[in-house]
Amino acid sequence: MAKKSSIQKEMKKGKLIEKYNKKRLEIKQQIKSVNNFKQQIYLQKQLQTLPRNSSKIRLRNRCWLTGRSRGFYRHFGISRHVLRELSHQCLLPGVRKSSW
Template sequence: MTAKKGLIQRGERRQGLGRKYHSIRRSPKEKMSEASSLDGRWEIHKESQSLPRNSAPTRLHRRRLLTGRPGANHRDSGPPRHVPREMAHACLSPGPVKSSWQ
């Protein structure tokens, strides 16, 4: 089962916008720490609010590489949670041993 193609494409567009506006989005944060007056901070805040919403890194969502479905990825290896188990059952990954107590 795979994710809807529109959701995958929306995520790819957001990644592209995030890369495009990364340096622009970072510069107001640096200016904010240097600003001394509250009015100066408000101006910098307005400047950062003028950027597209979809360029914010918090709007990105991690998706599985093979199916494009969201969530449940292993932090170290990347595949979803059930893939290492399936690989162990199919003897594709070295190390894990399937045990049975019946």
């Protein structure tokens, strides 16, 4: 189980991303459309004034059951440990232990 503080940080980042997503996209669109170099620099500075954690790249995928960030399977939304446990208990449809 991950620390509760790290899980809360990720939730806080998610809220910031939702809050500043529209503004960030508008500024990026303006940067692409402007031909004037000085105007581009001004828009880049505006983009840099936004909080760092409001960028999507700062968000980390976490297991919804344990909060573990490593070994994350996107298709299921869980970590590898939980995937193994749930598949052995036959709780994941279409997943079974392989043997050859």
